[in-house]
Amino acid sequence: MLQKISYCILPVIIGVSFIRQYEANEISEVFFDDEVLTATGIAQKAGYAAESYEVVTQDGYILRLDRITGSKKSPPSENKTAVLLLHGILDASPTWLVEGPEKALGFILADQGYDVWLGNVRGNRYSRKHLTLTISDPDFWNFSWNEMGIYDVPAMIDHITEQTQQPKIFMVSHSQGTTSFFVMASERPEYQEKMIASFALAPVAFLSGIESLLFHVLATFIGDIYSITEALGIYDLEPSNRLMQRIRGKICRDGSPEQLACTSVLEILFGLDEKLNTTLLPLIMQYDPAGASIKQFAHYGQLIQSGKFRKFDYGLAGNMEKYNEKNPPDYNLRNIRLPVYLHYATNDIIADFQDVLELYEVLPNVEKYLVPSDVFAHLDFVWGKDANTLVYNEVLSLMESYRK
Ligand SMILES: *[C@@H]1O[C@H](CO)[C@@H](O)[C@H](O)[C@H]1NC(C)=O
Ligand SMILES: *[C@@H]1O[C@H](CO)[C@@H](O)[C@H](O)[C@H]1NC(C)=O
Numbered sequence: 128m129l130q131k132i133s134y135c136i137l138p139v140i141i142g143v144s145f146i147r148q149y150e151a152n153e154i155s156e157v158f159f160d161d162e163v164l165t166a167t168g169i170a171q172k173a174g175y176a177a178e179s180y181e182v183v184t185q186d187g188y189i190l191r192l193d194r195i196t197g198s199k200k201s202p203p204s205e206n207k208t209a210v211l212l213l214h215g216i217l218d219a220s221p222t223w224l225v226e227g228p229e230k231a232l233g234f235i236l237a238d239q240g241y242d243v244w245l246g247n248v249r250g251n252r253y254s255r256k257h258l259t260l261t262i263s264d265p266d267f268w269n270f271s272w273n274e275m276g277i278y279d280v281p282a283m284i285d286h287i288t289e290q291t292q293q294p295k296i297f298m299v300s301h302s303q304g305t306t307s308f309f310v311m312a313s314e315r316p317e318y319q320e321k322m323i324a325s326f327a328l329a330p331v332a333f334l335s336g337i338e339s340l341l342f343h344v345l346a347t348f349i350g351d352i353y354s355i356t357e358a359l360g361i362y363d364l365e366p367s368n369r370l371m372q373r374i375r376g377k378i379c380r381d382g383s384p385e386q387l388a389c390t391s392v393l394e395i396l397f398g399l400d401e402k403l404n405t406t407l408l409p410l411i412m413q414y415d416p417a418g419a420s421i422k423q424f425a426h427y428g429q430l431i432q433s434g435k436f437r438k439f440d441y442g443l444a445g446n447m448e449k450y451n452e453k454n455p456p457d458y459n460l461r462n463i464r465l466p467v468y469l470h471y472a473t474n475d476i477i478a479d480f481q482d483v484l485e486l487y488e489v490l491p492n493v494e495k496y497l498v499p500s501d502v503f504a505h506l507d508f509v510w511g512k513d514a515n516t517l518v519y520n521e522v523l524s525l526m527e528s529y530r531k
Contacts, residue, residue, distance in 0.1 A: 164413040165253070166193035166220040166233070166245045173228055175237055176203050181256075182286045184249070184278040189256035192283060193220045193245040200238040207242035208323075208530065209291050211283055214509075215302030215329075216272075216424075217364070219252050219417040220245035222301075222509045225407050230515050232299065232522070239523060242291060246283045248275045248307065252366040252417040268362035271426035271439055272303050276310025284321050297526055299326040301508050302477065303423070306331045309436070312465060313458040323529050324466040326522050328508040329478040332460070332486045334427060335434035336479035341395055342431065349428025356421050366418035379408035393506065398476035400504040402511040411510065429455075436460065436486075460489045468525055470508070470518055472498040477505045496521055 170177035170193070180192045197203035212223045212233060223233035223245055236243045247253040249270060260267040280298075287296055300308050305327035312319055337343065345352070356362070367375065379389035389408060394400060422439070429440045438455040440446065450456055467490055471483040480497075487495050498517050507514055 164221060164410075166224055169221055169224045170195050170233070170237075173224075173234065174199060175234065180286065180290070182282050183258065184282040186274070186278050187258040187260070188249040188254065188278065189258065190249060190279060190282065191220070191247045191253040192286060193247075195233060195237040195243040195245075198234070198237045201240040205292075207240055207291075207293075208526075209242040209244055209287050209293050209296040210236055210526075211244045211246055211280075211287060211296055211298045212236075213246045213248070213280065213283075213298065213300040213304030213307065214251075215304055216427075217251075217416040217419050218301075218303075218509075219414050220247050221414050222411075225410050225510065226404065226514070232509075232514070232519050235515065235519055235523065241297075241526075242293075244283070244287050244296075246279070246304075248272075248279050248303075250363060250418055250420050250423075252414060255418070262363075265360070265362050268420040269422065270420055271422045272306045273310055273426065273439060275303075275307040277314050280307050280311045281315055281318050284318055288321050295321055295323045297323050297326070297529075299328065299522060301328045302331055302505065305329065309460065309463070310458060312463040313460055314462075316462040316464070319463070319465040322465055324468065324525070326468045326470065326525070328470045328518065329475055329505050330469045330471060330483055330486060331427075331478050332436040332458075333434065333482040334430040334479075336481040337431055338476035338479055339396065339398065342427075342477070345424070346428040346431035349425050349432075353421060353425040353428075361421065363420045364416065364418060366414075367412070367416055372413050375412035376409040379405070379412055381406050397505045398474065399502075400506065401502045402500070402504065402507040402513060404510060404512045407510055460486070461491060463490055464492055467493045468522070469493060469495045470498065470521070471495065472500065472503040472505075472507070474500070474502055475505045 167177040167179045175198045176196045178194050178196065180194065182190045182192050184190065214220060214222045224231045228234045233243050233245060250268065255262050257267055284296065288294060298308060308325055308327065309332050377383065378385040380386065386405065390405060426439050430436060435457055437457040440455045441449055443453060446453055446455055469483055469487060471478055471480055473480050487493055500517055503511060503517060508518060
């Protein structure tokens with residue numbers, strides 16, 4: 128049975144990749160005159176002071192960091208506390224702003240007097256540059272969220288603390304952003320000295336309880352899928368091009384007869400979601416899906432199968448060579464001494480609450496906050512209608528408790 132499913136899924140994945148490459152090369156040129164959507168652009172349009180930076184990681188990736196320095200309610204000043212916001216897989220920095228002023232976490236924090244920094248991890252739409260490699264080099268794509276934790280987040284933190292002359296920052300992350308934080312704090316624990324506390328929305332470390340059927344099936348075959356795509360020279364899922372952005376923008380908008388098709392795709396992946404503000408979908412489709420390496424998915428698939436939070440599995444011989452052990456080593460979560468706040472929801476089928484509770488048991492300095500809603504789902508932490516009242520208010524009051 129599972130074998131059959133895999134035969135169906137593989138051609139679809141491969142087909143989609145080819146179609147996307149074809150479109151990217153042949154058709155979409157026409158549409159490139161449009162202004163590219165960025166977090167800085169969204170913020171400036173809403174009347175906020177914003178700028179962007181390029182940050183180079185220790186292994187040569189060039190990442191875009193967006194920053195909101197102030198608003199009418201809180202003009203830019205030198206001694207604001209900095210907060211780094213880090214998005215999830217296939218996502219990007221605008222995600223923290225799409226809900227708009229008063230509702231989106233990026234804007235709320237800026238109005239509350241924080242210096243808001245919005246990261247983009249390697250390989251996403253805004254971070255596809257490297258000092259020596261190009262995106263057509265297979266080596267460019269040889270990373271998972273492991274490298275985001277070891278290189279990207281530290282580079283962002285170094286840049287922010289140098290630029291602001293503030294010794295310590297807050298971090299708020301969503302989904303894969305939380306995974307990268309857990310990797311960083313385990314593998315490079317010294318970076319916790321540059322942080323006040325970390326807020327993990329929909330935390331992902333252990334994944335054995337993931338309820339999404341599709342991800343379970345994919346995880347079973349992820350090893351095969353990874354080898355096949357690699358053999359075919361496919362190393363990443365490309366960001367949507369202008370043509371796809373326009374088509375999806377039309378299909379996904381409120382009142383469109385096809386909107387159901389658009390939300391169904393999200394529901395297959397992320398489960399039923401009554402809280403999602405569908406009015407935002409056309410805007411979200413301007414930057415999502417924002418691109419990722421296949422290895423990011425392969426690494427998550429391994430976690431679903433092993434039930435452990437551990438490094439990439441290169442197979443017996445590869446593991447012996449790389450780790451000198453048969454199995455990849457676990458990340459040492461006990462290294463995480465920083466205060467960590469886990470915000471989770473019972474209707475989240477990705478960051479399953481049992482997995483979050485397992486993480487809670489392991490972390491040495493941790494508190495947990497269950498979102499008080501039965502319908503709040505994985506994506507609602509960034510795009511949900513009531514994320515401000517159900518989640519962000521809690522985050523803000525916890526942050527305020529450090530300012531006193
Ligand atoms: C990818 O990088 C790892 C080191 O992080 C290395 O062990 C591995 O051989 C590389 N794989 C390829 C295909 O280059
Ligand atoms: C959904 O998003 C739109 C566009 O930003 C906004 O006008 C509307 O108030 C939002 N709806 C809710 C219920 O938050």
